[in-house]
Structure formats: C-alpha cells, structure tokens
Amino acid sequence: xxxxxxxxxxxxxxxxxxxxxxxxxxxxxxxxxxxxxxxxxxxxxxxxxxxxxxxxxxxxxxxxxxxxxxxxxxxxxxxxxxxxxxxxxxxxxxxxxxxxxxxxxxxxxxxxxxxxxxxxxxxxxxxxxxxxxxxxxxxxxxxxxxxxxxxxxxxxxxxxxxxxxxxxxxxxxxxxxxxx
Numbered sequence: 001x002x003x004x005x006x007x008x009x010x011x012x013x014x015x016x017x018x019x020x021x022x023x024x025x026x027x028x029x030x031x032x033x034x035x036x037x038x039x040x041x042x043x044x045x046x047x048x049x050x051x052x053x054x055x056x057x058x059x060x061x062x063x064x065x066x067x068x069x070x071x072x073x074x075x076x077x078x079x080x081x082x083x084x085x086x087x088x089x090x091x092x093x094x095x096x097x098x099x100x101x102x103x104x105x106x107x108x109x110x111x112x113x114x115x116x117x118x119x120x121x122x123x124x125x126x127x128x129x130x131x132x133x134x135x136x137x138x139x140x141x142x143x144x145x146x147x148x149x150x151x152x153x154x155x156x157x158x159x160x161x162x163x164x165x166x167x168x169x170x171x172x173x174x175x176x177x178x179x180x
Contacts, residue, residue, distance in 0.1 A: 072081070
C-alpha cells in the first residue's frame with residue numbers, strides 16, 4: 001500500500017522529458033512542499049533497462065523514501081521496451097519501497113505495470129494517485145476533528161450521567177452521623 005502522505009518520493013525518469021515536468025506540476029499544485037528525489041536515467045535505448053533497474057535499487061538504499069515512481073511519457077512499443085525487460089521487472093519486485101508505474105499513456109501497457117504496486121494510466125495521474133491535495137487533507141482533518149469533539153462530548157455526557165446515578169446512591173454523611 002502507498003503511504004497516505006509520503007514525505008519523500010523517488011522518481012526514476014529522464015530529467016528532460018515531459019513526464020517529469022507533468023509530475024512536478026501536479027505535485028506543485030497538490031502539495032508543493034513534498035520531498036522529491038529524481039534519479040536521472042535514459043528511458044529508451046539499449047542501456048535504459050539497466051539504468052532504470054539500477055535507479056530502483058539505489059533508491060531502495062536511500063533512507064526516508066516512501067514511494068518510488070518510474071515514469072516515462074507515451075511512445076511506440078519499441079520506445080517503451082525498456083519497461084518490458086526482465087531486469088526492470090525484477091528490480092520492481094525486489095523493491096521494499098512501493099513502486100508506482102507511470103509509463104506511457106492509458107493505452108500503453110508494459111510488464112513494469114503488471115509487477116508494480118500500482119499502475120497509473122499517465123505520469124500526471126500517477127502524481128495525483130501518490131499525493132493527495134493539501135486541501136483534501138485539511139478538509140479530512142477538520143472533519144475528523146469535529147468527529148473527535150463530538151465523541152468527547154458524548155463521553156463526558158455519559159460520564160456525567162453515570163456520576164449522577166452514583167451520587168443518588170450515596171448517603172449524606174451528616175445523616176449517617178445523626179443516626180449513630
């Protein structure tokens with residue numbers, strides 16, 4: 001499962017691609033002060049699968065990373081082939097940190113999508129799945145605070161009623177002294 005509010009997100013992607021720009025734009029809109037660590041890799045070509053798997057493995061060794069995203073925009077099947085390589089699939093499976101596959105567009109599907117903890121249809125959608133909006137969290141927190149206050153009022157009311165019942169059962173000590 002993904003954490004409710006990750007503190008630091010590792011992103012394995014090309015630092016110059018549209019995917020990272022889209023992800024950062026969504027993060028900035030939803031929760032601007034989240035920690036992000038970009039692990040730069042080539043996302044297509046001969047060495048790309050090796051770089052992607054190495055990125056996943058190295059991010060697993062960095063303390064404090066709560067989620068790893070592997071991201072790339074759409075493209076042809078050949079362009080996305082690195083995400084079908086066994087070395088990438090094994091790195092995802094071996095990850096002790098949850099991995100979100102944000103590869104391609106809605107119609108694109110890779111082996112990385114099948115082995116990841118979560119598959120997103122686009123990099124932007126992945127960013128929205130990983131980070132809840134600060135406003136949504138504030139609203140949930142306010143609703144929870146109201147529920148907590150209501151529960152506390154009910155507990156105090158129940159204890160008052162219980163205390164009044166106990167008081168009725170007590171004998172006034174001065175009456176007991178008179179009876180002696």
